[in-house]
Amino acid sequence: MLRFALPITLISSALAAAPALMPLPVTVRPAAGKLTLDATFKAALVSAPDARLDAAIGRFVVRLSRQTGIPMLGLKDAAPKLRVECAGAGSEYPALGEDESYALDVSSEGALLKAPTRSGALHGLETLGQLVVLAQDGFEIAAVHIEDAPRFPWRGLMMDSARHWMPLEVVKRNLDAMAAVKLNVFHWHLSDDQGFRVESKRFPKLQQEGSDGLFYTQDEIRGVVEYARDRGIRVVPEFDIPGHTTAWLAGYPELGTNPGPYQIGRKWGVYENALDPSREETYAFLDAFFEEMAGLFPDPYFHIGGDEVVDKQWNESARVQAWAKQNNLKDARAIQAFFNQRVQKLLEKRGKVLIGWDEVLHPDLPQGIVVQSWRGQKSLAEAAAKGYRGILSWGYYLDHLRPAAYPYGVDPMSGDAAKLSPEEKARILGGEMCMWAEYTTAETEDSRIWPRAAAVAERFWSQESTKDVDSMYARMEGVSRWLGWTGIQHRANYAPMLERMTGGRPVEPLRVLADAVEALGLGQRHRAGTFTSLTPMNRLADAARPESESVRALELAAVRVVADPKGSPAETALLRREFARWTANDARFQELAAESGPGGTPLLVELRPLSRDLAALGNAGLKLLDAIEKGQAPAADFVAGQTKEIARMEKPAAEVSLAATRPVKILLKGGKK
């Protein structure tokens, strides 16, 4: 495993040609030789016929052809270079806990992929796709023996289609990317205050009044479930109740605690509206609704949300209070537990297991339910100790836009979970990333999920000991590019968004600035302004990436230069070039911002101070490099002045953060990263 797990250094040719494997497999043993890829490449299932696996192998070859630019027509007279042996297809749908292992052997003659189930075979194909490198003789796969299996059986990603509408193609391309990094649960948040996104034939006003016409038809839902299944992914739907239900109430106000009328929510944040737990009609409605949805979603797990219920309406409703008293429910928490018990029984009747967020945890609920912990590792451990199975989501909120290192560093078994007994630990099924969509759209969703989700997928799949952050970053960048071949748009949408901001004017000055900033997460944007579902999402804060790859490269270079000024000429040259670019960029940026008229367009005008700061950072960086190269310490007043300036620049502006401060700060502090 040595060859692939080395911490990757900056601009290292030997390692740049190494494959970017993510998640890192359990065992990787390099062998002698290599499999050269050309137009005669062909793949075949050599075990019992399986149309779905055949189709997956077909997709694999199409992607291989795309990632190499080599036509692969499956010539009749060519022998298969990849043979896939699958012992059994496994269950009709991917199932929690099934054997997902595989073994892969690559030699000069060909590749052999063996797996006990279709899911295992699918994972093996993805690993093979990641093994392709460009070398001296063209595209090839180095000979290797790989054995692999996941650490956790539940490796999920939650997508929120309620806050901003996510068209079908966004869902599908994210399923492809999920499969590419071996995630196996698509948790689909389908209703919230701002939208109800599934067609109900039984209760059509749910989508008619609750979705602005933006919902998935039942055929589309079925299509997504099949699409996911064919990629080894379970679909767990979430209908969040009894809070987060304003969009339900737009069509069916009689379900609400208050009389209504209700309208689709446009603002973000927590709403007070909640279903009325005191009326039998509420449960009758849910019973019929679950029956309909159970027919659409074959997975045994069914998510009812249950988070952030505001008790105000219940407390102020005489009807609810009288009913609560009658039933000995002393407070809102008891009311919700009662409600959940009823709901759990309705689901059980349909063969469904209830999942809910932390708040559903209550001694009155049976141990069969699953708790998804968003509030912390403590509640996960608590649930496990009490006999409940659990999934960790705390720490994995992608919409906070923290650097990949942060969620990568959170382990489902760390924190309070570390103190559990082996039996209790076994109840922790894995983890799920959450991608809430208040600040993402169809256009930006991919770049807020990828490539960081690949790092978290590694956390869920690979061994606990796989946690070297430098190695993760170096591989993540390669995987990020490779993910583009699956069709995900996280890189492709960047340039068009910047071009839109300049209205067709030359985009380069904006791109230099955009590469040097990072987008802010939900909390900071929420504090920065008043956003609703009608707010344009066309600013730099939307186009900018959560984590700047180029700034990270500069940080690594700065650390090297500080540690060994004489021994780092390439790093010094890189820093000089970038600092000079920042410095020179400002004049061009200011000209661009002014071009559309006296004040310029608002999209660029708000960035003018940022551009000036970037130029100042470039200047400071160049001066620091001069001093370092001369072996001198920079003047104390310069250091003091710059330290103060950088502290100012570190405060968010225009809802982005100036990542460019970081490498300069490293030089300024003399290497204390």
Add this chain to the structure above:
Amino acid sequence: MLRFALPITLISSALAAAPALMPLPVTVRPAAGKLTLDATFKAALVSAPDARLDAAIGRFVVRLSRQTGIPMLGLKDAAPKLRVECAGAGSEYPALGEDESYALDVSSEGALLKAPTRSGALHGLETLGQLVVLAQDGFEIAAVHIEDAPRFPWRGLMMDSARHWMPLEVVKRNLDAMAAVKLNVFHWHLSDDQGFRVESKRFPKLQQEGSDGLFYTQDEIRGVVEYARDRGIRVVPEFDIPGHTTAWLAGYPELGTNPGPYQIGRKWGVYENALDPSREETYAFLDAFFEEMAGLFPDPYFHIGGDEVVDKQWNESARVQAWAKQNNLKDARAIQAFFNQRVQKLLEKRGKVLIGWDEVLHPDLPQGIVVQSWRGQKSLAEAAAKGYRGILSWGYYLDHLRPAAYPYGVDPMSGDAAKLSPEEKARILGGEMCMWAEYTTAETEDSRIWPRAAAVAERFWSQESTKDVDSMYARMEGVSRWLGWTGIQHRANYAPMLERMTGGRPVEPLRVLADAVEALGLGQRHRAGTFTSLTPMNRLADAARPESESVRALELAAVRVVADPKGSPAETALLRREFARWTANDARFQELAAESGPGGTPLLVELRPLSRDLAALGNAGLKLLDAIEKGQAPAADFVAGQTKEIARMEKPAAEVSLAATRPVKILLKGGKK
């Protein structure tokens, strides 16, 4: 029309904010005011219900939302800002010669689009989409009155799905882009020596033996025809006979003049294989085949190819010769005319009008057929004079990768056609671009078609007097970006292809080089090497654009600087910056090329001399600018040396041409462009 048709100057803020309209409408009258776009924007059909037009309006709003980044949810309580009035839906399918006109009025209050047919309304929506600009207050449409109608009724694009397979999504996104520039005929080249691409249920060996499994099912074909119809586009299928038929013969060798067996062609070029015209079984087969295909393709026009028939097999076949003698057919040309007469009758029986390439023109064929002229303007005029209707394709071969100015300068009514009588001229229906696919793949197809096809679309739609090349280029660049919002990948695929070439290493040095070169067309690539359908298409020659936008900007700047050295500081700065970039780039490029090992990867190694040449051009350019700024003539020996060097560099290398020579040459020649 003044405001939009001005020749556009370099970096002019006022005009940069002007909309990029292409094709330019017949009448454009600016008015006072502007329509500001925000989340309340809503569009509605206010005339008789029409589900297809409704869907088109829905797609328009989705694209408007994407091109502005503003959510447009069609809020219930908002009044429509765009009202569409369509007098009548028109025919079930778009029809040759139907009224495609429209009138558009935009004011501060809203927009009104009026059209006599659905096709006209569709065109008006595209114009409205192009009118959107980013201004000081955000995205808006300046108030305007537009009246518009096409000059020619047949405005086509031919796509070749036979040489390289074009997946369904390539076809569909190109239909979207076609509609965006008001093209109305999709000519689909579906069979050739290298592939038979349609499922035949009657003769399944056509696709089974002739397609490597890469063909469109009948359901998919029907889907494409509907998709095109919904966008105002006719689909004209082409099954090329009696030559270009090797892929037919793979499954049905008995149709061939020679006994076979046959295999799918892998090489490019003209094959000798031809159907046997002497056997009745050939016509019986075609009769049944046409019956099946007539059911799939509702358009009355049906293309039978008929080009490049090699007479060798016919001449050498005793059977064919005996039969020819019996029928008084004195040569291959007479044989083909006989064959075409039979085929024409078979088609007529199915209500189809025969179209063929030049070669079908023969006095024995009835005047109802249509001749598509690929060999020159002369044959088009000749056909028209003889009473045949015709379409011009000569000059519009996109696969030759000539700059947009070239096909833009070819007018269907120029050349020999100019001498025709009005009655004869009326037989010239319009034009069609051809995109033969020997040197394109699904990945590169879009960039070989777009944006140049937009300029040719203007030739087919706009007035004959609309021919200012500078204005065309300035608008084409804007339209090119806008076309990205329709989903076409001509810009999006560029960066991933470059990244693939570097195997994950930093791509910038390659991008600087790639921006300075241009891809070569079919003829030059054909001469450069032996290509087959199995050749990798992953080199710079595939990634590079047919026409470098950045080099064109430098050419314009160079012309300005030469004409007025003191008055062009912005242009001088632009040239200096780019020349310096080229010069500095070579060291980084050579390092990149060497990184993957001793010799580097073949994809980069072949570019090393080009990179050195680019650096030399940068150096020469900087020296020339120095001399110009000093008001001095450059030294004679320098001029002589550079002239020689540039002449050398102008020869293609690595199957690309170094476009960067052009601006330097302008400076060197002192302004003679």
